[in-house]
Amino acid sequence: MxxxxxxxxxxxxxxxxxxxxxxxxxxxxxxxxxxxxxxxxxxxxxxxxxxxxxxxxxxxxxxxxxxxxxxxxxxxxxxxxxxxxxxxxxxxxxxxxxxxxxxxxxxxxxxxxxxxEFVAGAGRGYRSLAAVTLGTGVGCGAVLDGKLFTGFNYAGMEAGHMVIHRGGRSCTCGRRGCWEAYASATGLIRSVREAMAGHGDSALWHFAPTPEAVNGKTVFYAVETGDPTAREVLDGYLGDLACGIVNLINILQPEVLCIGGGISRQGEKLLAPLREVLDREEFTRDSPRRTRLCVARLRGxxxxxxxxxxxxxx
Ligand SMILES: [Zn+2]
CATH class of the missing domain: 3.30.420.40 (ATPase, nucleotide binding domain)
Known part of the structure; x- marks a missing residue:
């Protein structure tokens, strides 16, 4: 069929x-x-x-x-x-x-x-998976015990709108401090632009000659040059991303959590620092059974x- x-x-x-x-x-x-x-x-x-x-x-x-x-x-x-x-x-x-x-x-x-991803990608062969897509927003979905989890009104995995900084940046949903306002590609670009405005000497300007030219890769390039401003932006971004991922793992305990979207193409540059936070903060960090963090395998x-x-x- x-x-x-x-x-x-x-x-x-x-x-x-x-x-x-x-x-x-x-x-x-x-x-x-x-x-x-x-x-x-x-x-x-x-x-x-x-x-x-x-x-x-x-x-x-x-x-x-x-x-x-x-x-x-x-x-x-x-x-x-x-x-x-x-x-x-x-x-x-x-x-x-x-x-x-x-x-x-x-x-x-x-x-x-x-x-x-559950059927044909990173979750193949597992019983549960959470997927986080970093794009304009933070898209989330979960398959738990082999069933797509949607909540009774199909809006059950809007995890991009969990607040990680109470009173923080305003979000498109009407709340302040949502995960998505920081961890999406849009959130990262905003943080890079804010840092550039305060640091005219930063290498960020070399990779994005104007604020409009900033994209999801700019900060990753600038960090390679040892630029302290770029390092600070990226550390802040990874900390915010990790915060939401630890929250999701603590709540759902999926066997696999995969990250997709353009930023996920950074691969280990993204995953290695996230794993450090998981090893420190995840509730089940001492358990022999831990969530596998990886990059999404499928694209479009x-x-x-x-x-x-x-x-x-x-
Ligand atoms: Zn929101």
Whole structure:
């Protein structure tokens, strides 16, 4: 039996056909149009093309799973708000289901990515996994005892909005001091810019001649030159990231915790200092059974594979 997974992004609609083992058999990508009807049509076309490339008929597809950013109501199959897609209170699952004549469901993209990693990436062969994606925000998802954990209202793993600095930076969610405001790529870039403003002599300026040129890699380059300002920014960032990871491990005790997103490509430069904090602070630090911290193994495909297989793991 086959499943179609669709990763609905602001730039591209990425579709793939997956079997029950999470193997990706065919993929297709089209650019994301504007407007609800056009988005539905693009999803259907990408899905059909991926089936064609996988060499299968849509009659052999059990269901379509959509992974979308923004505010989602999976119970109703609704996209409540996805500003980057121009969607506002759209019953997207029903519309795609009618167009493709297949059962269709929708899941938030961080949960779909976590499920994809569980089935076919860093969590393969384990019973539980937490996935943290460092991007514009901090996306989190968890699979516990083989089931996708969503909470009763499907918003159960919004761990990016746990407060790590009470009264700290204001967050898009309305609180202050959320983990995401510090540990996301956006949070890191903000910290680099603040440090540059106070240190005109920092090597950070060499790697980013203007504040607008700062990206998630700037501080990692500048640290290599021995620049003390960059070191201070990176240590602060790693401390904030580690704080949330220790919290997550203490609460969930997953067998694996994987970190994805652009910053995770730093590999051991990121993981080694995090492990030092875990060895010091994790509640189970003396236990023979400890959470394995690693980098996510899949990239764009995690969302497709996870979205496709949501019906099997809900
Ligand atoms: Zn928040």
């Amino acid at each position: 086959y499943y179609i997974g669709i990763d609905l992004g602001g730039t591209n609609v990425h579709a793939g056909v997956v079997n029950e083992k999470g193997e990706l058999l065919g993929q297709a990508e089209v650019s994301t149009p504007r407007g609800t009807e056009a988005v539905v049509e693009a999803i259907a076309q990408a899905g059909e093309l991926s089936a064609q490339r996988a060499g299968i008929s849509l009659r052999d597809v059990r269901s379509v799973g959509l992974a979308s950013a923004g505010s989602i109501d999976p119970a109703e199959g609704m996209v409540l708000h996805a500003w980057n897609l121009g969607l506002d209170h759209v019953p997207l699952a029903r519309m795609v289901s009618e167009r493709m004549e297949l059962p269709t469901l929708i899941e938030n993209d961080a949960n779909a990515a976590a499920l994809g 495909e995690a969302g497709i594979i996870g979205a496709a297989l949501v019906p099997e793991y809900r």
